[in-house]
Amino acid sequence: MTLAFIFVNCNVDEGSTAERNVKKVRGVVESHETSGAYDIILKVKADTEAELRDIIKNIRKVRGVGAAITSIVYGNDQAD
Amino acid sequence: MTLAFIFVNCNVDEGSTAERNVKKVRGVVESHETSGAYDIILKVKADTEAELRDIIKNIRKVRGVGAAITSIVYGNDQAD
Amino acid sequence: MTLAFIFVNCNVDEGSTAERNVKKVRGVVESHETSGAYDIILKVKADTEAELRDIIKNIRKVRGVGAAITSIVYGNDQAD
Amino acid sequence: MTLAFIFVNCNVDEGSTAERNVKKVRGVVESHETSGAYDIILKVKADTEAELRDIIKNIRKVRGVGAAITSIVYGNDQAD
Amino acid sequence: MTLAFIFVNCNVDEGSTAERNVKKVRGVVESHETSGAYDIILKVKADTEAELRDIIKNIRKVRGVGAAITSIVYGNDQAD
Amino acid sequence: MTLAFIFVNCNVDEGSTAERNVKKVRGVVESHETSGAYDIILKVKADTEAELRDIIKNIRKVRGVGAAITSIVYGNDQAD
Amino acid sequence: MTLAFIFVNCNVDEGSTAERNVKKVRGVVESHETSGAYDIILKVKADTEAELRDIIKNIRKVRGVGAAITSIVYGNDQAD
Amino acid sequence: MTLAFIFVNCNVDEGSTAERNVKKVRGVVESHETSGAYDIILKVKADTEAELRDIIKNIRKVRGVGAAITSIVYGNDQAD
Numbered sequence: 001m002t003l004a005f006i007f008v009n010c011n012v013d014e015g016s017t018a019e020r021n022v023k024k025v026r027g028v029v030e031s032h033e034t035s036g037a038y039d040i041i042l043k044v045k046a047d048t049e050a051e052l053r054d055i056i057k058n059i060r061k062v063r064g065v066g067a068a069i070t071s072i073v074y075g076n077d078q079a080d
Numbered sequence: 081m082t083l084a085f086i087f088v089n090c091n092v093d094e095g096s097t098a099e100r101n102v103k104k105v106r107g108v109v110e111s112h113e114t115s116g117a118y119d120i121i122l123k124v125k126a127d128t129e130a131e132l133r134d135i136i137k138n139i140r141k142v143r144g145v146g147a148a149i150t151s152i153v154y155g156n157d158q159a160d
Numbered sequence: 161m162t163l164a165f166i167f168v169n170c171n172v173d174e175g176s177t178a179e180r181n182v183k184k185v186r187g188v189v190e191s192h193e194t195s196g197a198y199d200i201i202l203k204v205k206a207d208t209e210a211e212l213r214d215i216i217k218n219i220r221k222v223r224g225v226g227a228a229i230t231s232i233v234y235g236n237d238q239a240d
Numbered sequence: 241m242t243l244a245f246i247f248v249n250c251n252v253d254e255g256s257t258a259e260r261n262v263k264k265v266r267g268v269v270e271s272h273e274t275s276g277a278y279d280i281i282l283k284v285k286a287d288t289e290a291e292l293r294d295i296i297k298n299i300r301k302v303r304g305v306g307a308a309i310t311s312i313v314y315g316n317d318q319a320d
Numbered sequence: 321m322t323l324a325f326i327f328v329n330c331n332v333d334e335g336s337t338a339e340r341n342v343k344k345v346r347g348v349v350e351s352h353e354t355s356g357a358y359d360i361i362l363k364v365k366a367d368t369e370a371e372l373r374d375i376i377k378n379i380r381k382v383r384g385v386g387a388a389i390t391s392i393v394y395g396n397d398q399a400d
Numbered sequence: 401m402t403l404a405f406i407f408v409n410c411n412v413d414e415g416s417t418a419e420r421n422v423k424k425v426r427g428v429v430e431s432h433e434t435s436g437a438y439d440i441i442l443k444v445k446a447d448t449e450a451e452l453r454d455i456i457k458n459i460r461k462v463r464g465v466g467a468a469i470t471s472i473v474y475g476n477d478q479a480d
Numbered sequence: 481m482t483l484a485f486i487f488v489n490c491n492v493d494e495g496s497t498a499e500r501n502v503k504k505v506r507g508v509v510e511s512h513e514t515s516g517a518y519d520i521i522l523k524v525k526a527d528t529e530a531e532l533r534d535i536i537k538n539i540r541k542v543r544g545v546g547a548a549i550t551s552i553v554y555g556n557d558q559a560d
Numbered sequence: 561m562t563l564a565f566i567f568v569n570c571n572v573d574e575g576s577t578a579e580r581n582v583k584k585v586r587g588v589v590e591s592h593e594t595s596g597a598y599d600i601i602l603k604v605k606a607d608t609e610a611e612l613r614d615i616i617k618n619i620r621k622v623r624g625v626g627a628a629i630t631s632i633v634y635g636n637d638q639a640d
Contacts, residue, residue, distance in 0.1 A: 196310070201311065201313075231275055235273065
């Protein structure tokens, strides 16, 4: 299982559209509107790297998404 | 309740030490070692903003933590 | 009361338009055209986080605004 | 009169020390602890550019200040 | 006299157009196509801050210029 | 011989198009789709600096390429 | 097989030391001293993600290495 | 002849020392203390790439220099 965070920046006046729709992309397990350098922080889960690439591509197709940077979690060891 | 992500960069040769100990800080609910610009991505929960500031200060005191950038989640709406 | 700084970058040839109009957005208490990484630095005040989010959305709708990064002030303690 | 914003990042475990002392530097008119890329956002006022440079140097001497980036306000036109 | 460097990034397929025309803007004394984070580095001279702001606005109007970041030189002390 | 790395960011929904076509540009010897700040990392070889500039220009003309940052290799000493 | 690029920044006066030694770390297949934001660009190969993490840790232990950012190659499709 | 700009960031309380001494490094033809992301912007001239690398190494040895990023000028075509 591959876990990753995806930092999304939205086209400046399409934040709400992007935020509403990006959650619906298969593989997105969490979606947070945030302060700071990124507009939305997504957590995604995929069974394989190929599936992760598809999720990333689908996220980038969502209307209003302007940029998406992927950070892959190593060994994805959870605190709780 | 305040939810935030904290992007941690470790002193270059103290990554493991930082990663092991930063999880133990009260308020840290998730800790992930990651590829990309940040060494560790933390999710923290606090009841108040003052409590969030204490959590951030405690994280910055952990040995091996070199920098910590906070991104506050608005309305912290979860996908799943 | 929530205080925040919003770093605005304008579409390259719409700086003046953005600068003139972004000041008028309710909640903007200061607007400065600046050198460096950001074109305009705004200080905004809101009674609640929800109101802050609306202010941010309204700022992003102003013609000529290309990007807007929010930095939330903790406890907003003033020097003077 | 020259107005500028100075974005300060603190040495990771000296944030409180820096925040307490940097306010006292002559010329600092506002000091805010913030979320996001910068730990502290200062607003400073100087009569001349030479005075601004001294203020910057004094800020950089404050214990716990790790980096300081200056953004000069053009014509410093205030909204309120 | 005010001296400043302006870091220009061009719209991705309009680099040559921008580079050819940005040199002609009154106040630009040097224009260099460069490797690294910026496509063009300009040195500009202005008699007053107001004139510097006009030069910046004119640079941003040049076709193909996508972004322009200004770095103001203090006391502009030259080595040679 | 000049060796350089070119960090490419694609227009958000044209990644695949860019990735497929950018490989075909004469001078590109390696093309990798990557996680992190850049979408594609290219290695290019040129006989002269002038030729390197042409390769960069051709890369920036590829449909879907949004930005391209060049990092020139000094003395390009290979490990293996 | 996992392929990754690692962007290394050296402690400012230990570049040569770092550059000489970082090549010797098992898994580093290419090492390039470069202009731009990174001092050294490494290409590394690992059989597993766990092995990649070890390589990253060993690189960060090399004297003179100040920071190391990892960019993982998807499907690592080579042009030549 | 190779022309390059070098963006220097100084150790936070050693700016003056660095600024005074970095000008003296052979090959530095201009040195400017600046606002914004970089503390000092240097212009350097070298006859060969190898000489440029030596200049960069000597700059990085100057006391107070914390980081130095090199941007190489293509064809270094001057406006005036």
